[in-house]
Amino acid sequence: MSEERVGVYICHCGTNIAGTVDVEDVARWAGEQPHVVVARDYKFMCSSLGQELIEKDIKEFGLTRVVVASCSPHMHEKTFRGACERAGLNPFLFEMANIREQDSWATNDRKAATQKAKALVKAAIERVIHHEPLDPLQVEINSSTLIVGGGIAGITAALELANAGYHVYLVEREPSIGGHMAQLDKTFPTLDCSACILTPKMVEVDQHPNITLLSYSEVEKVEGHLGDFTVTVRKKARHVIEDLCTGCGECERRCPKRVIDNSFEAGLGFRKAIYRPFPQAVPKYPVIDTDNCLWFQIGKCRVCERFCPTGAIDYEQQDELLEIKVGNIILATGYKLFDPRRIPQYGYGRLANVFTSLEFERMVNAAGPTGGRIVLRDGETEPKSVAIIHCVGSRDRNYNEYCSKVCCMYSLKFAHLVHERLPEAEVYNFYIDIRTPGKGYEEFYHRLLEEGTHFIRGRVAEVTDAARQPGEEGKLIVQVEDTLIGKQRRIPVDMVILSAGLEAQPDAREVAQKFGLGCDANGFFVERHPKLDPVATMTDGVFIAGTCQGPRDIPDTVAQGAAAAARIASLISQRVVQMEPVRAHIDEDLCSGCRICNDLCPYNAIVYHEDRQVSEVITALCQGCGACVAACPSGAITEAHFTDEQIMSEIEGILWDVRPQGAHEAALA
Amino acid sequence: MRYGYYPGCSLERNAIAYHQSAVAVAPQLGIELNEIDDWNCCGATEYSSIDLIPAYALIARNLALAEQQQDENGGQLVAPCSACFLNLSKADHYMAEAPDLAEKVNDALSAGGLHYDPGSIQVRHLLDVIVNDVGYDAIKAKVSKPLSGLRVAPYYGCLIVRPGYQAFDDPEYPTSLDKLMRVLGAEVVDYPLKTHCCGGHMTQISRPTALELIRRLLKNAADYEADAIVTVCPMCQLNLDAFQADVNRFFGTDFHIPVLYFTQLIGVALNISPVELGFGKEFVDARPALDKIGTGSPPTGRRRRSREKGLPMPTMSEEG
Numbered sequence: 001m002s003e004e005r006v007g008v009y010i011c012h013c014g015t016n017i018a019g020t021v022d023v024e025d026v027a028r029w030a031g032e033q034p035h036v037v038v039a040r041d042y043k044f045m046c047s048s049l050g051q052e053l054i055e056k057d058i059k060e061f062g063l064t065r066v067v068v069a070s071c072s073p074h075m076h077e078k079t080f081r082g083a084c085e086r087a088g089l090n091p092f093l094f095e096m097a098n099i100r101e102q103d104s105w106a107t108n109d110r111k112a113a114t115q116k117a118k119a120l121v122k123a124a125i126e127r128v129i130h131h132e133p134l135d136p137l138q139v140e141i142n143s144s145t146l147i148v149g150g151g152i153a154g155i156t157a158a159l160e161l162a163n164a165g166y167h168v169y170l171v172e173r174e175p176s177i178g179g180h181m182a183q184l185d186k187t188f189p190t191l192d193c194s195a196c197i198l199t200p201k202m203v204e205v206d207q208h209p210n211i212t213l214l215s216y217s218e219v220e221k222v223e224g225h226l227g228d229f230t231v232t233v234r235k236k237a238r239h240v241i242e243d244l245c246t247g248c249g250e251c252e253r254r255c256p257k258r259v260i261d262n263s264f265e266a267g268l269g270f271r272k273a274i275y276r277p278f279p280q281a282v283p284k285y286p287v288i289d290t291d292n293c294l295w296f297q298i299g300k301c302r303v304c305e306r307f308c309p310t311g312a313i314d315y316e317q318q319d320e321l322l323e324i325k326v327g328n329i330i331l332a333t334g335y336k337l338f339d340p341r342r343i344p345q346y347g348y349g350r351l352a353n354v355f356t357s358l359e360f361e362r363m364v365n366a367a368g369p370t371g372g373r374i375v376l377r378d379g380e381t382e383p384k385s386v387a388i389i390h391c392v393g394s395r396d397r398n399y400n401e402y403c404s405k406v407c408c409m410y411s412l413k414f415a416h417l418v419h420e421r422l423p424e425a426e427v428y429n430f431y432i433d434i435r436t437p438g439k440g441y442e443e444f445y446h447r448l449l450e451e452g453t454h455f456i457r458g459r460v461a462e463v464t465d466a467a468r469q470p471g472e473e474g475k476l477i478v479q480v481e482d483t484l485i486g487k488q489r490r491i492p493v494d495m496v497i498l499s500a501g502l503e504a505q506p507d508a509r510e511v512a513q514k515f516g517l518g519c520d521a522n523g524f525f526v527e528r529h530p531k532l533d534p535v536a537t538m539t540d541g542v543f544i545a546g547t548c549q550g551p552r553d554i555p556d557t558v559a560q561g562a563a564a565a566a567r568i569a570s571l572i573s574q575r576v577v578q579m580e581p582v583r584a585h586i587d588e589d590l591c592s593g594c595r596i597c598n599d600l601c602p603y604n605a606i607v608y609h610e611d612r613q614v615s616e617v618i619t620a621l622c623q624g625c626g627a628c629v630a631a632c633p634s635g636a637i638t639e640a641h642f643t644d645e646q647i648m649s650e651i652e653g654i655l656w657d658v659r660p661q662g663a664h665e666a667a668l669a
Numbered sequence: 670m671r672y673g674y675y676p677g678c679s680l681e682r683n684a685i686a687y688h689q690s691a692v693a694v695a696p697q698l699g700i701e702l703n704e705i706d707d708w709n710c711c712g713a714t715e716y717s718s719i720d721l722i723p724a725y726a727l728i729a730r731n732l733a734l735a736e737q738q739q740d741e742n743g744g745q746l747v748a749p750c751s752a753c754f755l756n757l758s759k760a761d762h763y764m765a766e767a768p769d770l771a772e773k774v775n776d777a778l779s780a781g782g783l784h785y786d787p788g789s790i791q792v793r794h795l796l797d798v799i800v801n802d803v804g805y806d807a808i809k810a811k812v813s814k815p816l817s818g819l820r821v822a823p824y825y826g827c828l829i830v831r832p833g834y835q836a837f838d839d840p841e842y843p844t845s846l847d848k849l850m851r852v853l854g855a856e857v858v859d860y861p862l863k864t865h866c867c868g869g870h871m872t873q874i875s876r877p878t879a880l881e882l883i884r885r886l887l888k889n890a891a892d893y894e895a896d897a898i899v900t901v902c903p904m905c906q907l908n909l910d911a912f913q914a915d916v917n918r919f920f921g922t923d924f925h926i927p928v929l930y931f932t933q934l935i936g937v938a939l940n941i942s943p944v945e946l947g948f949g950k951e952f953v954d955a956r957p958a959l960d961k962i963g964t965g966s967p968p969t970g971r972r973r974r975s976r977e978k979g980l981p982m983p984t985m986s987e988e989g
Contacts, residue, residue, distance in 0.1 A: 379981050
């Protein structure tokens with residue numbers, strides 16, 4: 001160890017670091033530390049000139065260790081490891097000190113910042129001396145991919161990967177793929193028909209030789225790691241034999257049991273107990289809803305069986321568990337609409353003519369329960385006035401603080417559709433702010449202003465049927481403070497549409513846990529980096545796309561689906577990827593076989609050998625979290641690149657100026 | 670369950686039916702009410718807007734007494750009157766939040782040899798105690814004469830669920846009284862104005878304004894074909910009951926809706942005699958409404974539309 005030759009490089013990062021830290025002083029001081037052969041400061045260490053400086057020094061001075069004090073290792077650890085490697089030094093003989101995020105950006109006190117920079121540099125020097133050369137792990141990538149969720153994000157990703165020649169398993173919980181987009185009528189701002197642009201893609205998924213579609217199925221268990229996941233999928237019993245069913249729909253027509261369709265028709269229409277959510281459903285096979293089927297509930301009927309021309313009905317069918325092997329996973333599990341029953345003063349569920357946005361989508365849809373007619377809950381009367389209330393459940397501290405991003409645009413779309421279908425009707429939009437960033441979106445807003453929509457700025461206080469003034473009888477009254485004129489207003493209307501926000505799926509946290517992801521405070525999946533890595537997650541090989549990551553519209557969702565597919569295609573085409581060799585290892589001679597580590601491992605990566613009475617870490621499964629290392633009472637577990645010696649030396653280093661009493665104060669004085 | 674009882678001035682005079690019914694049902698629900706010894710007026714809704722320190726001192730004197738008599742009340746003070754409840758809660762809340770206010774108030778109290786530590790007494794409304802401490806299930810088990818067929822409009826008033834103090838229900842659209850009435854067997858009508866103002870003392874300041882506020886409340890209940898309005902506040906009861914005839918004269922309307930205390934209806938459901946519950950003191954005769962209970966006339970299914978042609982209504986999650 002005494003012969004180690006360390007090079008230390010202090011980065012200015014323009015003025016990001018040099019503006020607060022006296023980088024020259026730190027470099028001068030570092031040069032005086034034991035083992036340090038050369039210490040320099042430089043404007044941008046990450047530039048090619050900065051990297052060449054390191055490479056040159058390694059060769060000229062025969063450096064055996066390198067320390068760079070600059071930004072977070074998240075940013076540039078890879079860069080500097082590469083520089084070391086090019087100069088023939090094992091990349092793990094490098095250590096990075098973060099004097100930007102953890103120092104210069106955190107204070108304006110130049111003296112303290114300089115002192116802290118020295119502590120961080122000293123820690124890195126002390127640590128790097130104990131580093132050992134390591135070889136990255138090689139992982140072979142299985143070329144199949146699992147995609148969870150068959151909405152537009154999952155469909156896009158599946159088609160991208162399948163067209164690239166890779167196999168895809170697309171798992172969808174509902175009986176058909178299509179997701180929310182299949183429920184919508186028109187899409188903003190171009191007003192093209194949602195189903196018309198979606199169904200060709202659904203058919204393509206159905207017919208693609210590289211896609212295995214597992215509809216009416218859910219992921220039960222996930223094991224393994226990037227390149228080699230084993231996934232257990234529960235294929236729920238449809239009670240229809242897919243190989244025999246031709247999708248003729250005779251069973252649906254004959255089924256005597258009518259059920260309110262709370263899923264596809266958003267509660268506004270009906271379906272049968274054996275059903276396909278909609279005529280263009282993919283796959284075309286129906287399912288029996290056993291909670292409502294007369295045969296399953298009271299043991300009578302079997303009408304569908306009697307009329308099925310191919311004998312495809314099977315009441316005895318059981319759930320199936322399938323085990324599939326994939327290299328990567330995309331979660332595209334979508335969103336749930338905010339339930340406006342949670343805001344009772346808006347009257348949804350109490351007042352018949354208050355509708356949710358999704359109900360209205362179904363109503364204006366030509367294939368929906370009213371055939372596209374805009375009518376009140378009585379099914380006949382056309383409203384003469386319609387109020388559209390924005391931000392229901394969004395931008396509200398009582399519910400969700402965030403903006404749901406799509407509601408302004410779809411509310412404008414609703415206003416346009418009402419004008420189109422009911423030219424005599426008055427349309428009111430109650431908004432807090434109109435948010436229309438996007439290509440052609442602001443133009444659409446202007447179009448609505450010209451179409452004569454009334455825009456009233458203010459958060460609605462309540463929707464009530466308690467008439468107070470003449471003209472309010474029999475109407476729904478929207479009570480609002482018009483903040484542009486500073487007055488309370490009561491607007492009587494026939495119909496109210498609540499533009500409900502987007503929420504994470506109710507089981508998002510469970511799903512996240514299953515796949516080893518994190519959720520933010522609102523239940524949306526957390527991306528690896530909010531700006532630079534929005535579709536990857538902290539778990540290698542697991543990607544996210546669409547509204548499961550946060551509210552977004554269709555174009556953004558499609559872009560993310562394709563992006564996730566591209567990321568995976570790139571991994572697959574590398575065939576083998578390198579992973580950090582930061583893994584735990586058990587010294588069998590020291591292991592007492594106590595098994596404390598076995599249950600502690602969150603990745604089930606530790607096995608116990610009964611015969612030898614010792615535990616062993618399966619390197620391929622280990623994620624290097626270190627929980628077992630800390631817990632082992634015999635000190636038998638070490639983690640590569642995080643040995644006790646390395647950590648202790650780092651701590652000693654960081655405390656260099658406080659070890660002799662008063663040294664810290666003396667240095668600052 | 671032991672509580673300090675702060676009846677307030679109203680319950681000694683105009684709202685004596687509230688007092689009588691509360692005292693009659695309490696033991697049956699396992700509630701022991703121990704009246705605070707030597708309590709005084711809470712200052713009603715006006716005093717605190719005139720002179721804050723004496724107003725808070727007036728209120729806090731009751732809290733100080735309750736603190737002194739903790740052995741009898743276990744640190745819990747129940748006010749049946751909504752205004753008393755809010756005043757007591759407010760004084761406690763602001764004294765805890767602003768130590769200088771607490772100091773001034775305690776300075777005033779010290780003249781009478783009293784002192785109040787904010788937070789030491791928990792102020793509760795009687796409705797809160799009944800629905801949350803006794804609980805719906807326990808009440809349901811005790812109902813011997815369900816209020817079947819009686820359509821009630823639950824009127825909370827504007828004081829008991831103000832956000833920030835001791836709100837025990839949704840400030841925008843409370844439902845605890847709805848659930849309680851359903852547990853008693855009554856049919857609860859939707860009452861969108863359930864938290865709107867009854868006018869308070871506006872009847873003494875601007876009659877037309879007050880009568881209009883009262884008219885809205887009566888009309889809404891009438892629109893929903895309620896047999897009675899059930900209330901938790903003496904002020905609300907007084908305005909809606911005593912001024913109903915005035916509203917009818919002023920607007921040419923013809924409302925006859927009895928306005929009853931929720932404790933009276935609990936008492937009826939527990940089969941306590943109407944006299945014990947203070948019935949007969951109301952201006953608008955409650956007898957037609959009371960006659961409905963027990964006559965067993967089946968619910969008429971009013972306001973129900975044919976579902977064949979129409980679109981289905983959204984289902985509400987389990988209620989009450």
